[in-house]
Structure formats: structure tokens, C-alpha cells
Amino acid sequence: MSAYYKLFKHVLIGPPLKGYYRPWAEGVEHVPESGGAILASNHLAVSDSFFLPLVLKRKVVFLGKSEYFTGKGVKGYATRAFMEGVGTIPVHRGGGRASEAALRTGLQVLQSGELLGIYPEGTRSPDGRLYRGKTGLARMAIEAGVPIIPVAMIGTDVAQPLGQKVPSRTDIGVRIGPAVRLDAYAGRQDDRDALREVTDSVMVAIRELSGQEYVDRDAAQYKRELERDGKLPRSPQS
Template sequence: MLYWLMKYIIRGPLLRLIFRPQVEGLHHVPDTGPVILASNHLSFSDSIFTPLVVKRKVTFIAKAEYFTGKGIKGWLTKMFFVGSGTIPVDRSGGQAAQAALDTQLRVLRTGGIAGIYPEGTRSPDGRLYRGKTGVARLALESGAPVVPVVMLNLDEIQPPGKLIPKVKRVRIRFGAPLGFSRYAGLAGDRFVERAATDEIMYELMELSGREYVEVYAQKVKNASPAEPPPRQPLTV
């Protein structure tokens, strides 16, 4: 109830008025049935605008700490994530990745839309980074199609570390669904999952026009500034 209240009455109309989302390819998102929205990740606001422009409910996951903060700030943060349809997942233990996968599988098995960022974290510099294979595992285990979606300018509107977004028209692009039925029964095969993930990342690269970097974004964040990542083309 809170999700729809926020989307259509409280937050949604205001955001649409201020940021005037320009959306391409929204018809690629099916009206019914399970679907995975696989997106690049440029900004904290990505999880606001994707659910805003999709008619159906989109469920993302986030670390449980976002839901347990203290004071007014903690309460506002919790309400933001609850209102945007985000589910808390404990990512502190060794089974964190499996917990996230299981949560999204439950969404898909009830015919819902699961939102996922294959890069695993926000891009540190706007480029597209190597995808983690969880998105492929999710597709193979659920049988759901993957619709690639790219945020085209949210790193300009709200870069990492910037609290107040710049008022500018948001641009989002959806691509044609990707099916992986040819890999049916092969969930858990690391070579198959890597191939499927790379196919998804290739589509995100093509849709976004962003440079692709064949390393994980988190590794770049953890590296020193003196160790820039290599620049390599993505081939599938």
C-alpha cells in the first residue's frame, strides 16, 4: 500500500513534474509475468526513477542497514526504501549473495519484476563495469526474460556523494528482452553464467554508449588512485 501511495500520490507526481522523465523503449517491459530489469548503476537515484516510470511494481534489494538507522534520518531512509519497493537483505555474512538471489527469486516466482544492478555497486566514474553473474543465475533459475535498462544521465543529476540532485530532465532507455532458454538446466555452470552475464552487459554497453571496463567496480573503488583500471572492449 505504501509503495503505491508514494508512487501515485505523494512522491511520484512531484518527481515527474520536476524531472520530467524522458523514457525510450518502455514497451519492452511486459504487462504481466516475471521479468528481470538489469540496469547500469550511476546514482543513488536509480532506484527512484526506474520504479517511477514502470507501471508495475519493481522490487530492488538493499542492505538491511538502510532499514535500521536511528533518529529522524534513519526513519526517513527506511521510509524511502520501503516506499520504493526495496526489500532489506542481510549482506554481512558469507551467504549474502545467496540471500539476495533467494529474495529476488521469490519475487519472480510470484510473477513480479525484480530489479538488479549487475555491477553490484554504483559506478565510480560513469563507465560500465564487469557484471557479476548473479543476474545470470537469477535468469536461469527463474526462466524470466531480462530487460536491459540504462540510466543515461543520472550521474550528472546526482553524482555519488551529492545529496541534493540537480534539476534536469531524467533520461532512461529500455532495451529488447533477452531470453536464455537455450541454457535451461545449466544454472550453476560458471562458464554459462559468465557468458549470459557478458551478453547482458554488452546490451547495457550498447544501449548506454558508455565505455566498458573489464574489472569489477568494487575493485576500482578499493584501489588507490595510482592504479587505474584497464580499458578493454567487451565481446560476446
């Protein structure tokens, strides 16, 4: 765990967040004490990436869009410093080479024995429901030979609705379940059917932890439709 990360988690950010929001956690024993693993979580608010690491002893690495690290001026510097401090690695979003580069970056994190935080939906839920997961996490887990630990963030969407920058005071929780078994999928990281089966199993586990209604469609596409129809404000954030 880097000194910079420790400074943010244990001095600058962690104590104030814990003191004010008093986040609770269930099932932290399911997170391995060492070795690589994927923490696959629902995504309700930007603050999910702050509160999940708070309840764990180990560092959690997230993959974040590169735009967080390229801003100009004081705001750009502050955003970049914050993202680096909470353990975010910049990646370019999109298909093709960008997706492959993000996957390779995630594999490097896992193969180095770290925890990788992933939001399988690919974006924040626009309405609090749980949307179809993308199969990249299954491919990484199978190729790296690591477990996938389902996680449910509770209440972050109430504390920080879309468009709100600073979370309001409310109860925030993290519920963690047992690992989704991948033994039967060894060597099948290029099998699309296997990747979809694993991903769907992970989403079922997240749904059972969170109690969310499940929607079998792509969240990002739905958000674009809502923005186009003026039913959702456009946001530069994921």
C-alpha cells in the same frame, strides 16, 4: 501493488519528481505486462532506483543493503520508510551465506511474478563507465525461467554525482532494450561458463543502450582502490 507503494509513487514522490525532472523513456514496450522479469540496469546514482519505477506502470522491487533499514532516530526512520515506500527489500551484503540469501530473496520475488530491479555491477560506477557484471542475475533468471531486460539510466550521474544527496535539475532518461534470450541456457544455473556468457551478453546490451565505455573489472574493487588512494571520497552508500 501495495497501498504503501502506490502512496509513494503516485502521491508523495512520483508527481513531484515527474513534474520537476520530466524523465523520458524509450522502449517501455519491452517490459512484459505481467509475470516475473529482471530489469538489469547500469548504476550511476542513488536516484536510479527512483526514476526507473517512475516510467513504468508496474511495480519494481529492488534488493537493498540491510543498513538502510536499521538506522536510528528520525533519519533512520525516514530512510527505512522511504526504502519500503519505493519497493526495496533488505538483504545482507557480502559473500557466502549472505550472497545465497540475497539470491533466494530475488528468486522469491521473481517466482511471485514481480519485476526485480538489479544493478549487475554491484555498486555505482565511480566514473561513469560501465563495469563487469556479477553473475547472480543470470543464475536467478535461469533458475526462475524469466527474461532479463537490459536498461540504461541516462543522466542520473550528472544530476547526482557521488557525494551529492539531492539530484540537480537536468534531463534524465531511461532506455530499455529487448530481452536477452536465455532459451539455450535452461537448466544451466550452476554452470559458471553459462552464467558468465549470459551476464556478459547483458552487459553488452546495456552498453549499447547507454553508450558507456566498458571496463572489464570489478567496480567495487576499483572504488576501494580509489578510496585508498584518496581519489574518491568514502561513501556508506552503494
